[in-house]
Amino acid sequence: MFRIDENTLNEEELKKEAEENLKKFLERYKKTLTTFTREPSLRYLASPSLEKFVLKPKENILYLPLSTFLELNLDNNEILWHIYYELALYPDWKKNSSYYLARSKTWKAEIDEVSYYIYKKINQISPDNNIKINFIRRYAKNEILDFLFQMDKYYAYIRVLETCPIYRDQEEKKKIIEYIKTRNDRDKITSSLSHHRFSKSFLMRDLYKDDKSKTNLLDGNFNIKIFSEPIYVFLKRELLKEIDIEEGIRSRDPLIKAFIYPTFKKYWLEEIDSIQTKESGNDGEKLFKESQKEEVKDKLESTRKDAEKTLEEILDQESSKASSKKDSKNLIVENYGLNREEVDLFNYYANKTKAHREEMKDFWKKLIGSAKKEVSVEKNRQAKGNLNVNDLIYSYPEFVEAEKKGNYKNLKIFDKNFLESQDKLLPEHIEISFLIDNSGSMNKEKIEATRKTLAVTLLSLNEFNEYLQIQAQKTNQKIDLLTETWFFGKDHFKVKSFEDTKNLGASKIISSITKIDGTYGTTDDASCLREIYNNISPKQKFQIKNKKNYKIIFIITDGASTFPGATKDILKKLIQADVEIYAIQIGKIGKIDTKTFNYIWNDNFKYSHGLILGEDIEKLTDQLINLVKKNLESIFKDS
Known part of the structure; x- marks a missing residue:
C-alpha cells in the first residue's frame, strides 16, 4: 500500500507556501526590476529543484532556486539582492553579447x-618537460578571463548598490552589505596565489572600507597607486562614472586593460618567477591545474561558464531575430506583390533618412515622459516645500535668527505647494492619414522629396506606435497610433490602411514610398477627403469630440485643387468634426494657384491649414515632421 511520509508532506507544503510567497514578493518588485534590467518581458519563476539561478534569455525567464533560498534561510531583501546582482550585467550583455564572448x-x-x-x-628550468604551449595558452586564457569575470562581478556589485532605489536607504544598504560580508568571507582573500587575491581584493576593500584592520591589510599587500591615489579608489570612481552614463564592457575593458591588468600581471609573473628548480618545473602542470581549481564556487552565484552560456543564448537569439527579420522581408516580397527593385528603393530611402529617424526616437521618448507631469498642489498647508527666493529676501533677518537656533519650521520662506505627479487623460486611439498628390505635375524632384518625407514620417510613427505598446505602463493606458496613406489625382485610392497587420502594413509602407510616379492626371483631392469624412462613424465623431480619439490628416500636393469649392466644403466639415488637417504645397506655382490654395486652406479659418513651400522643396521633410511633432505634443503635453 502507498504511504505518505509526514516529513515529506511537510517539506512539500513548506516549498509550496514559499513558492507562493516568493511569487507575491516578485510581483511587488516587478516594476523596479523592469527599470533595472530594461527588460519588461522578463519573467521570474521559482524552481524547487534548482540550486542556483538559471537565466534563459530565449524563454525570457530567470529561474530562481527555491530550495537554496529555503536551505540558506534567506529573507526577502536578501533574495532581492541576489536577483539584482544576477541581472546587473544583463542590459550590457544584451547590447554587447558578441563583445563579451570575443574577449x-x-x-x-x-x-x-x-x-x-x-x-x-x-x-629554462626543465628543457625535457612535457608541457605543451597549447596547454599553457589555455591556462593563461582562463586566468585572464577569470580575472575579467571578477572585474565584471565587482562592477555588478557597484551597479546594484548605486542604482537600485531600495539601497538609497542607508539602513537597508548597511544590512545588505553585512549580509554580503557573510557570503564573501569564505576563501575570498585567503588564496595562496597573490594574483587571485588581488583580483578579489576590490570587492573586499569596498565591503570593509570602514574596518581599518582589513583595509590596512589589503593596502599593505597591494600598495598600488594610480595618479597618486590608491588603485581601489581610482577604479571605483571610474566605474561609477561609467555606470552613471550607462557605459558597459566597451569602456570598462579598456580601463581595466590600461590600469588594473598590469598589476594583476605583475603578481602573476612573480609567482611564475618563483619556480626556481627543475623539480618545481616538473610540477608546473600540477601548479596550473591547482590554480584553476582554486576558487570555491558560491552556491547561488553564476560562474563564468554559466555567464558564457547565457551570452551564447542571447547571441543566438539575436541571430535568430536577424534571420527572422530577413525572412520577414522575403515574405513581404513574395506575398504582397512587391518586387526586389521596390524593396531596394525602399532600403535606399530608409538608410538615407536614418539620422532623421534617430532624432525622432529621442523625441518620442521625451513625449512619453511628458505623459506624467508634476504640478503644484496644496497639501495640508504645511510650512515646508521648495524654497521661495522672494520670501527669503524679505524674511532674511528672521532667517538669520532661525539659523542660530536651528529651527526653520515656522519661517514663511517655503512654498506651501508641492510638486506631485499626476496622470494625464490620454486618448485611446490616434489616426494619422497621409494624402499624396500623384497627379501628372509631380516631377522627379517633387517625387524624390515626397518619398524621403514619407520614409521619415511613416517609419518613425510606426516605431512610435511600437514604443507606445512597450511603454504602456508609463502612460497608464494602452494607446494605438495608426497610419494610412492615400494617392490622389484624377481618381484616388487607399495604399495603406489603419487595420493592416504587421507584415501587410510593412509592405504597404514600402508601396506608399516607392509607387509614387506622377501618373494620375488632375488634382482632385476633394473626393479623397470626402471618402475619409464619410468613413468617420457617429461613434468616432463622439470620441473625437471627447478627446478619446484623435484624427489628423496631412496632404502633400504640388498645386491647388482642380475643384477648390468642393475641397473647401469638405475641409469645413472635417474641421467642424475636430479633425486636424494640414496641406503642404511644393513646387513653383503661379499667382492664381497661390490665391486658390490660400482660399481653400487659409482664408476665413481660425488658423491656417495650408503652407506654401513653393520651390523650397528640400524643406518638405522638416516641415512635415514639425507639424507631426506639434500635433502629437498637443495630445501628450496639453491633455
Whole structure:
C-alpha cells in the first residue's frame, strides 16, 4: 500500500507556501526590476529543484532556486539582492553579447605574452618537460578571463548598490552589505596565489572600507597607486562614472586593460618567477591545474561558464531575430506583390533618412515622459516645500535668527505647494492619414522629396506606435497610433490602411514610398477627403469630440485643387468634426494657384491649414515632421 511520509508532506507544503510567497514578493518588485534590467518581458519563476539561478534569455525567464533560498534561510531583501546582482550585467550583455564572448580575441596579445613567458620560463628550468604551449595558452586564457569575470562581478556589485532605489536607504544598504560580508568571507582573500587575491581584493576593500584592520591589510599587500591615489579608489570612481552614463564592457575593458591588468600581471609573473628548480618545473602542470581549481564556487552565484552560456543564448537569439527579420522581408516580397527593385528603393530611402529617424526616437521618448507631469498642489498647508527666493529676501533677518537656533519650521520662506505627479487623460486611439498628390505635375524632384518625407514620417510613427505598446505602463493606458496613406489625382485610392497587420502594413509602407510616379492626371483631392469624412462613424465623431480619439490628416500636393469649392466644403466639415488637417504645397506655382490654395486652406479659418513651400522643396521633410511633432505634443503635453 502507498504511504505518505509526514516529513515529506511537510517539506512539500513548506516549498509550496514559499513558492507562493516568493511569487507575491516578485510581483511587488516587478516594476523596479523592469527599470533595472530594461527588460519588461522578463519573467521570474521559482524552481524547487534548482540550486542556483538559471537565466534563459530565449524563454525570457530567470529561474530562481527555491530550495537554496529555503536551505540558506534567506529573507526577502536578501533574495532581492541576489536577483539584482544576477541581472546587473544583463542590459550590457544584451547590447554587447558578441563583445563579451570575443574577449579571448580582444585580449589575445595579453594571453600570448603571458603564455610565451611561462613556456620560456619552464623550458629554462626543465628543457625535457612535457608541457605543451597549447596547454599553457589555455591556462593563461582562463586566468585572464577569470580575472575579467571578477572585474565584471565587482562592477555588478557597484551597479546594484548605486542604482537600485531600495539601497538609497542607508539602513537597508548597511544590512545588505553585512549580509554580503557573510557570503564573501569564505576563501575570498585567503588564496595562496597573490594574483587571485588581488583580483578579489576590490570587492573586499569596498565591503570593509570602514574596518581599518582589513583595509590596512589589503593596502599593505597591494600598495598600488594610480595618479597618486590608491588603485581601489581610482577604479571605483571610474566605474561609477561609467555606470552613471550607462557605459558597459566597451569602456570598462579598456580601463581595466590600461590600469588594473598590469598589476594583476605583475603578481602573476612573480609567482611564475618563483619556480626556481627543475623539480618545481616538473610540477608546473600540477601548479596550473591547482590554480584553476582554486576558487570555491558560491552556491547561488553564476560562474563564468554559466555567464558564457547565457551570452551564447542571447547571441543566438539575436541571430535568430536577424534571420527572422530577413525572412520577414522575403515574405513581404513574395506575398504582397512587391518586387526586389521596390524593396531596394525602399532600403535606399530608409538608410538615407536614418539620422532623421534617430532624432525622432529621442523625441518620442521625451513625449512619453511628458505623459506624467508634476504640478503644484496644496497639501495640508504645511510650512515646508521648495524654497521661495522672494520670501527669503524679505524674511532674511528672521532667517538669520532661525539659523542660530536651528529651527526653520515656522519661517514663511517655503512654498506651501508641492510638486506631485499626476496622470494625464490620454486618448485611446490616434489616426494619422497621409494624402499624396500623384497627379501628372509631380516631377522627379517633387517625387524624390515626397518619398524621403514619407520614409521619415511613416517609419518613425510606426516605431512610435511600437514604443507606445512597450511603454504602456508609463502612460497608464494602452494607446494605438495608426497610419494610412492615400494617392490622389484624377481618381484616388487607399495604399495603406489603419487595420493592416504587421507584415501587410510593412509592405504597404514600402508601396506608399516607392509607387509614387506622377501618373494620375488632375488634382482632385476633394473626393479623397470626402471618402475619409464619410468613413468617420457617429461613434468616432463622439470620441473625437471627447478627446478619446484623435484624427489628423496631412496632404502633400504640388498645386491647388482642380475643384477648390468642393475641397473647401469638405475641409469645413472635417474641421467642424475636430479633425486636424494640414496641406503642404511644393513646387513653383503661379499667382492664381497661390490665391486658390490660400482660399481653400487659409482664408476665413481660425488658423491656417495650408503652407506654401513653393520651390523650397528640400524643406518638405522638416516641415512635415514639425507639424507631426506639434500635433502629437498637443495630445501628450496639453491633455
